Amino acid sequence: QVTLKESGPALVKPTQTLTLTCSFSGFSLSTSGMRVSWIRQPPGKALEWLARIDWDDDKFYSTSLRTRLTISKDTSKNQVVLRMTNMDPVDTATYYCARFPLSGGMDVWGQGTTVTVSS
Amino acid sequence: EIVLTQSPGTLSLSPGERATLSCRASQSVSSSYLAWYQQKPGQAPRLLIYGASSRATGIPDRFRGSGSGTDFTLTISRLEPEDLAVYYCQQYGRLPYTFGQGTKLEIK
Numbered sequence: 001q002v003t004l005k006e007s008g009p010a011l012v013k014p015t016q017t018l019t020l021t022c023s024f025s026g027f028s029l030s031t032s033g034m035r036v037s038w039i040r041q042p043p044g045k046a047l048e049w050l051a052r053i054d055w056d057d058d059k060f061y062s063t064s065l066r067t068r069l070t071i072s073k074d075t076s077k078n079q080v081v082l083r084m085t086n087m088d089p090v091d092t093a094t095y096y097c098a099r100f101p102l103s104g105g106m107d108v109w110g111q112g113t114t115v116t117v118s119s
Numbered sequence: 120e121i122v123l124t125q126s127p128g129t130l131s132l133s134p135g136e137r138a139t140l141s142c143r144a145s146q147s148v149s150s151s152y153l154a155w156y157q158q159k160p161g162q163a164p165r166l167l168i169y170g171a172s173s174r175a176t177g178i179p180d181r182f183r184g185s186g187s188g189t190d191f192t193l194t195i196s197r198l199e200p201e202d203l204a205v206y207y208c209q210q211y212g213r214l215p216y217t218f219g220q221g222t223k224l225e226i227k
């Protein structure tokens with residue numbers, strides 16, 4: 001059974017750096033063709049794709065957030081980490097990680113973790 | 120980036136009816152790399168369709184995806200009360216990946 005779970009702080013202050021961890025099981029990110037993405041959703045709004053990391057350590061980012069995002073993986077721990085710098089209240093959202101195999105579509109999602117940016 | 124425009128914004132139908140949801144792309148979506156997701160209230164999104172027309176594992180055949188190029192459609196037949204949700208399309212053929220703004224499906 002494939003599962004993913006996001007973890008991180010529920011509250012961060014403006015200008016701080018957010019670090020989120022996606023812990024997963026049931027698949028390996030060292031398997032050819034496997035990928036993990038991060039997506040976020042502000043309250044009442046649409047989904048927004050943030051970043052992707054691949055089995056071969058290729059990394060891809062949202063154009064508008066590229067300078068603030070860093071995605072990394074620890075294959076031995078089955079974890080993917082997303083760092084977002086210089087947090088702002090507009091970054092308040094639920095953050096999801098999802099498995100994204102080459103076969104197409106983000107086929108398994110975590111439950112999401114809600115992050116509020118406020119002083 | 121490719122902009123996806125979904126219509127209608129809200130759709131209100133009765134059980135047993137058919138829902139037709141549209142997703143239009145600002146540029147051609149390569150290789151039909153278009154997915155549909157269902158998000159029920161308070162839940163994470165769930166993959167319904169990938170590759171424009173392939174159903175994800177466990178998705179009933181009431182859900183059908185079609186289209187190519189810039190015009191895509193999700194059709195839900197024989198609506199059930201549990202189909203109440205927001206439906207999003209997403210293109211993953213060109214980075215950055217993008218989502219539509221969603222169609223809210225209400226069941227009368």
